[in-house]
Amino acid sequence: MPTVPFVLASASPARLRTLRTAGLDPLVIVSDVDEPALLAQRGVSDPTTVCEVLAQAKADDVARRPEVPAGALVLGCDSVLELDGVAHGKPTDAADAVARWRAMRGRSGVLRTGHRLARDGEVADGRSDTVVHFADVTDAEIDAYVATGEPLHVAGAFTLEGLGAGFVTGVEGDPHGVVGVSVPLLRMLAAHLGIPWPDLWA
Template structure:
């Protein structure tokens, strides 16, 4: 019997990652105000936001009985600073000018809750991302697409921004926003089998 999984995220990339792994989650967006957490180290910020999102959705009336709820949040760490989604195109351009030709660390917090028992398993995955030395013209063109405005760190690895990532150290799924190996570890920690999530 399939264990239902609820994804507490509006991210199309996280949904696509789960579907490609054979899991068809129910999507319930948390609506958590991310600005309520400040002054935390980047990895801790990602984890605490994931925990907030998971908790917000776990109590939702639409969550199926026996479900596992997964909340995720990603931030990019550059020079010790946590970078989420840029607020406007000018900020996205400034970020890319700071990131180009350099490496940064993408932290994705994961929180998994077993609704029936209330038990929780949580961890942060971290992946080093190396950026190409892109030109001002490339940055302007990329920001003009609108893509960097909707994602943590102002880049994607699985869409238009993929050409500007020269290499990564760690799990590439983590850069998309949901680490499948890490999620599997959390599923096992709560006493479930990974294949039971397959649909």
């Protein structure tokens, strides 16, 4: 059993798998943050601020829940793909995913992931930035990929852990950042809150 309980404020299967592979066994409690409403209220649209504001809001929302174990670390994350200075989260529908891929193919974008780790009123914030290089895929490949539904559920409309793996030619930076949580950054944030990384291992 871990010395310190750990809560993931996200429904992302990729984040959960990554954390479990790193030795953690998170309790998943999904936040109720209305992302579009919050961003409109704050008046933010640049990719860096968007991912940071949403990650902070998610962690803070879940940290207040009565079901969170005493002394638990609560992790909130949010990822956006920056392309041409614009933040792209999950596609709104299949047509949006197709348009996104037609804009990304043969180019590179930056996946920015905000992180907030909260515990007993204390917080530690950070961000990981990973450059992603996309293959020059054909219209037929894009249509087939979008038809699977996979790109509709992930920031940037792609994933390395599924059918989209063949459409990413390389990454620069923390490879974990591509799945929406940076394990090395998480270790540093835990240390900032006085928690040694081995205390989180299940």
